[in-house]
Amino acid sequence: MYKLMITLxxxxxxxxxxGQGLTSNRTIVSGGTNRNYxxxxxxxxxxxxxxxxxxFVFHGQGGNSAGINATTNFTAKAIEHGFLAVFPDAISGxxxxxxxxxxxxxxxxxxxxxxxxxxxxYAINSNKIYATGFSDGAxxxxxxxxxxxxxxxxxxxxxxxxQLNGYNWFANYGNAAxxxxxxxxxLHIHGTGxxxxxxxxxxxxxxxxxxxxYPLYLFSYPSCNTATYNAATVDNIVSGVRVMTFxxxxxxxxxxxxxxxxxxxxxxxxxxxATAQIINFFELNKISAGIQPSLLHVDGKYLKDDCNENxxxxxxxxxxxxxxxxxxxxxxxxxxxxxxxxxxxVRIVLTKQYTYxxxxxxxxxxxxxxxxTTAANLEALLQACLGKxxxxxxxxxDYTGQPSDNALNGANGAVAWWxxxxxxxxxxxxxxxxxxxxxxxxxxSVNISxxxxxxxxxxxxxxxxxxxxxxxxxxxMIDGLHWGKDHTFFLDYGAxxxxxxxxxxxxxxxxxxxxxxxxxxxxxxxTDAEVTxxxxxxxxSNLPFVFGELAAYDVQSANYEINYPLIMxxxxxxEFGWLVWWWRGTSNAxxxxxxxxxxxxDLFGHGLVMxxxxxxxxxxxxxxxxxxxxGICNTVLPISELQLHALTQNCATILSWQGNTxxxxxxxxxxxxxxxxYNTYEINEGGIVNYKIKTEDQASTVYYRLKEIRKDNTVKFxxxxxxxxxxxxxxxxxxxxxxxxxIVDNLSIGEKLEVFDIYGKVLIKMTTSNKKTQIKLPGxxxxxxxxxxxxxxxxxxxM
Numbered sequence: 001m002y003k004l005m006i007t008l009x010x011x012x013x014x015x016x017x018x019g020q021g022l023t024s025n026r027t028i029v030s031g032g033t034n035r036n037y038x039x040x041x042x043x044x045x046x047x048x049x050x051x052x053x054x055x056f057v058f059h060g061q062g063g064n065s066a067g068i069n070a071t072t073n074f075t076a077k078a079i080e081h082g083f084l085a086v087f088p089d090a091i092s093g094x095x096x097x098x099x100x101x102x103x104x105x106x107x108x109x110x111x112x113x114x115x116x117x118x119x120x121x122y123a124i125n126s127n128k129i130y131a132t133g134f135s136d137g138a139x140x141x142x143x144x145x146x147x148x149x150x151x152x153x154x155x156x157x158x159x160x161x162x163q164l165n166g167y168n169w170f171a172n173y174g175n176a177a178x179x180x181x182x183x184x185x186x187l188h189i190h191g192t193g194x195x196x197x198x199x200x201x202x203x204x205x206x207x208x209x210x211x212x213x214y215p216l217y218l219f220s221y222p223s224c225n226t227a228t229y230n231a232a233t234v235d236n237i238v239s240g241v242r243v244m245t246f247x248x249x250x251x252x253x254x255x256x257x258x259x260x261x262x263x264x265x266x267x268x269x270x271x272x273x274a275t276a277q278i279i280n281f282f283e284l285n286k287i288s289a290g291i292q293p294s295l296l297h298v299d300g301k302y303l304k305d306d307c308n309e310n311x312x313x314x315x316x317x318x319x320x321x322x323x324x325x326x327x328x329x330x331x332x333x334x335x336x337x338x339x340x341x342x343x344x345x346v347r348i349v350l351t352k353q354y355t356y357x358x359x360x361x362x363x364x365x366x367x368x369x370x371x372x373t374t375a376a377n378l379e380a381l382l383q384a385c386l387g388k389x390x391x392x393x394x395x396x397x398d399y400t401g402q403p404s405d406n407a408l409n410g411a412n413g414a415v416a417w418w419x420x421x422x423x424x425x426x427x428x429x430x431x432x433x434x435x436x437x438x439x440x441x442x443x444x445s446v447n448i449s450x451x452x453x454x455x456x457x458x459x460x461x462x463x464x465x466x467x468x469x470x471x472x473x474x475x476x477m478i479d480g481l482h483w484g485k486d487h488t489f490f491l492d493y494g495a496x497x498x499x500x501x502x503x504x505x506x507x508x509x510x511x512x513x514x515x516x517x518x519x520x521x522x523x524x525x526x527t528d529a530e531v532t533x534x535x536x537x538x539x540x541s542n543l544p545f546v547f548g549e550l551a552a553y554d555v556q557s558a559n560y561e562i563n564y565p566l567i568m569x570x571x572x573x574x575e576f577g578w579l580v581w582w583w584r585g586t587s588n589a590x591x592x593x594x595x596x597x598x599x600x601x602d603l604f605g606h607g608l609v610m611x612x613x614x615x616x617x618x619x620x621x622x623x624x625x626x627x628x629x630x631g632i633c634n635t636v637l638p639i640s641e642l643q644l645h646a647l648t649q650n651c652a653t654i655l656s657w658q659g660n661t662x663x664x665x666x667x668x669x670x671x672x673x674x675x676x677x678y679n680t681y682e683i684n685e686g687g688i689v690n691y692k693i694k695t696e697d698q699a700s701t702v703y704y705r706l707k708e709i710r711k712d713n714t715v716k717f718x719x720x721x722x723x724x725x726x727x728x729x730x731x732x733x734x735x736x737x738x739x740x741x742x743i744v745d746n747l748s749i750g751e752k753l754e755v756f757d758i759y760g761k762v763l764i765k766m767t768t769s770n771k772k773t774q775i776k777l778p779g780x781x782x783x784x785x786x787x788x789x790x791x792x793x794x795x796x797x798x799m
Contacts (some may be wrong), residue, residue, distance in 0.1 A: 030113040040075030040085030049546035053083040053128035058137030082465030095140035098165035132156040149182035162215035191260030220246035294474035307633035313577025314622035315345035339388035340600040342679040347393040395437035406441035414439035437477040484511030485524040509548035515560035547578040552606035564737040625676030640716035668707040737797040
């Protein structure tokens with residue numbers, strides 16, 4: 001929310017002005033000599049994120065950096081996958097490739113110096129540096145495998161061989177006992193028709209023989225005790241291509257492209273795309289082992305879990321950081337209170353670095369410093385939220401209203417914090433049910449231009465790729481432009497962002513501070529008709545829209561009214577998720593508080609409407625997915641012999657069942673308003689044999705079932721009982737007070753409606769054609785009016 005501004009100290013940085021793509025020549029001094037290279041930049045240099053993977057690409061004899069880029073297409077792939085491509089130039093076009101040559105170390109030194117320079121300039125990921133090259137460059141890749149394996153993780157030589165310079169390999173290096181030896185992954189790619197001098201295909205007879213498979217056996221023998229490949233490991237993955245595996249750990253393979261000569265394999269000269277296969281071999285698109293993959297994924301407009309259930313987010317924002325004063329509990333106790341609404345999600349407000357001269361301690365502002373969010377704080381929040389079967393949505397509030405490039409991708413930006421080792425290591429363990437909102441409203445714009453939309457797209461693309469490179473597979477939530485209010489940015493660039501994301505797992509968040517024009521609000525105002533039209537546009541796009549902040553007012557030194565009941569109804573109609581801003585603020589005077597104490601029993605005003613009383617409230621529309629709620633998919637619920645009984649008396653329902661204390665630890669009574677989506681209504685611990693619960697639901701049809709938690713932690717379910725309660729079939733009107741449109745629900749088709757003033761003058765007459773209708777009121781003056789239905793007279797206030 002942009003109303004709560006946080007002072008953030010940013011470090012200034014100076015960037016070069018290069019844009020995305022292949023750069024002109026760059027120069028460093030190595031060994032007293034100027035050495036040239038080019039870069040394939042995946043992003044504009046001004047927004048280059050830290051932690052990028054790097055691929056060195058070495059040209060052949062007589063070649064150069066521009067030529068090998070044109071041959072291999074690595075710059076285009078760098079842009080597509082978000083890594084940094086490096087194209088060094090050899091002196092006079094020839095690499096020093098003889099292993100252990102005492103007078104030929106300059107090129108190895110050059111590459112090590114270049115790695116250091118890139119670490120200093122771009123903060124590259126030093127653990128994800130790779131090397132490939134063609135012909136003479138491939139021979140140099142082999143030299144680097146022997147002499148720079150401390151810097152480079154894996155190697156992919158194409159159409160080149162190791163040159164030993166007359167030295168005894170095993171005596172000088174190829175011995176696992178040699179302290180200089182390192183086991184390295186190698187993907188050797190070669191055309192079987194390559195007969196060029198010193199680069200002939202190393203397996204001419206297509207049969208295992210340790211000398212003909214040179215140089216692979218020189219690396220496989222000390223790595224995994226194999227001098228050649230086993231014929232049984234030949235893998236004919238593509239017609240005309242043989243893959244021979246020497247080692248599995250580390251992976252050492254020889255790829256033979258049948259009939260191809262001395263050239264780089266691609267789809268125009270063979271069935272093998274060497275560039276794409278090298279990128280796959282370097283695992284630039286894979287998740288590191290041990291990382292918990294996300295169980296949440298986006299499919300069209302819907303968020304789904306691994307049971308393929310649609311999840312429509314219904315929840316609140318929780319300002320935990322504002323209660324993190326010395327001795328505070330970070331609002332951990334409030335997750336239980338929020339869960340009583342039936343919410344399936346909580347957007348948790350975090351900051352990474354800010355201080356207040358004074359902090360609110362629950363009753364007063366006192367001197368102090370709010371603690372920065374640590375991994376330990378974060379884990380406590382995650383456990384509290386997930387423990388109540390709600391999806392945590394983490395957002396960083398430091399960047400509210402900050403320019404998007406630095407806010408997202410700067411050295412002190414949001415992505416750098418999410419990628420911080422202690423934070424990342426924690427979140428990767430929890431990302432099965434986790435959503436990361438990259439930064440809160442990183443856009444202070446009011447008048448949105450096409451250029452600003454393009455810049456915001458590029459900043460978010462950079463952020464997405466950096467997060468994926470860090471191992472995050474969970475949904476990433478992106479806020480709209482214009483303090484989050486603008487939905488049109490996503491209509492223009494949403495599909496492109498989804499396509500840019502390697503795992504296609506994004507949520508587009510709009511903050512619905514769209515006040516009524518009549519309130520005089522100076523911001524993103526909208527009539528009810530305009531709100532309805534915006535919803536129609538978002539639905540037609542089939543993009544995954546959610547509303548990260550929904551409020552009753554737009555607070556800009558005055559409370560500008562928002563027609564939130566209409567927004568709630570439209571959200572239900574179009575199946576869009578929303579989260580209320582907020583559960584409680586830092587004072588009881590906060591106009592947007594749902595509850596001043598943070599306790600469920602103290603809900604009031606719009607908070608009560610949004611949480612429970614509206615037919616479109618959290619309580620009546622939220623659904624906790626079966627996998628998160630029960631640990632199993634709802635389609636395969638195990639049924640017990642337990643019987644749930646129901647009796648309706650005087651507008652109340654009495655539910656009862658016979659408990660079993662011998663093997664059951666607790667019973668969870670679950671309730672649904674549509675017979676599909678159930679949430680916990682009440683929990684009864686074991687120890688009671690005869691259970692009886694009285695409920696009073698203000699809905700005409702309610703469904704109940706029992707979830708039986710057994711002492712061996714297995715789960716079973718009872719029968720479902722359906723309650724039809726005629727006490728709550730009376731017509732309902734909302735919102736009240738009302739501005740433009742009064743909604744009347746639970747009507748009979750053909751029912752006559754009359755609106756009259758307090759003097760009894762009939763002002764509006766109409767006959768209903770649906771069970772729910774809207775009555776237009778723009779022509780009525782402010783005041784008190786009466787609506788007469790078939791059996792009831794309702795009072796409402798026109799604002």
